[in-house]
């Protein structure tokens with residue numbers, strides 16, 4: 001069977017060489033006589049897998065030594081609660097930039113724990129842009145400023161990070177991690193669900209400056225939700241998501257083989273530019289995000305009317321391009337073009353858009 005170009009936002013397309021390596025090693029991992037899925041996490045073979053995944057991620061993201069890397073479960077969504085409970089004292093002020101649906105969810109979870117404040121909110125404008133944050137908007141006693149670095153649903157991204165001074169910046173990078181280079185040092189904490197750009201669902205990566213991990217924590221915080229416990233146990237306080245971590249490790253090596261994050265960023269920018277240029281020039285497709293804040297990963301666009309959208313999606317599907325339907329809150333279309341989407345996929349999409357438009361003009 002021929003593989004399709006999968007433009008889904010997540011779980012999303014993975015590189016074929018990675019899938020093939022998994023397939024080769026699936027039933028008998030490197031001659032050990034068993035699958036990674038069947039291995040105890042407390043064996044030298046598996047320990048080598050998780051250590052290599054961490055070491056490779058550290059290399060490709062240039063993660064400084066004073067940052068811990070945690071491999072957790074619960075999705076990016078659990079981090080909405082976990083980061084608040086660990087970085088803020090109960091009742092403390094926490095600043096949030098509400099720039100999309102996930103940002104809003106993070107903010108709502110923050111409210112359960114402390115004085116979560118939305119320092120900015122572009123909801124009234126359908127989250128079409130990223131509002132600038134001036135330093136004076138932040139609260140002096142805030143535990144952090146939380147931003148969603150790439151807004152997967154609305155197709156916007158922070159192309160420059162806000163200056164937060166002494167206040168730690170916390171970034172949800174679920175849909176842009178490894179797709180664009182960001183300096184880890186600019187953040188106090190970075191988190192990301194794996195299923196966008198790092199492999200299968202079931203794994204969440206947290207990168208946190210060690211001095212932000214509290215020694216003392218409110219005893220109401222469940223053990224499983226304490227960074228200190230997870231860090232102390234090398235993400236193996238309990239059984240970690242062994243298979244997704246293994247696959248993430250393969251993805252990190254793949255990124256390195258492609259020339260690293262910088263090279264993938266270069267390709268991603270080219271892919272995005274081609275697609276956005278096509279949309280900007282079109283008379284029937286319309287970009288959903290403001291150009292200055294457009295996402296290089298999730299390209300959101302609408303058509304003149306909903307009926308046309310359906311026709312277009314159908315045409316694209318006929319050409320082996322799937323999951324282009326926009327999120328239900330935005331409508332229209334969304335092309336998620338993460339690292340694994342080759343230029344060829346974007347070129348095919350553009351060709352389809354041009355053909356569709358030609359057909360409608362007559």
Ligand SMILES: *Cc1c(COP(=O)(O)O)cnc(C)c1O
Pocket residue numbers: 010074075076077078102148150151152172173174175193194196
């Ligand atoms: C997908 C996504 C989430 C939710 O991730 P889960 O792993 O499903 O909890 C959160 N934030 C962003 C930016 C996302 O893209």
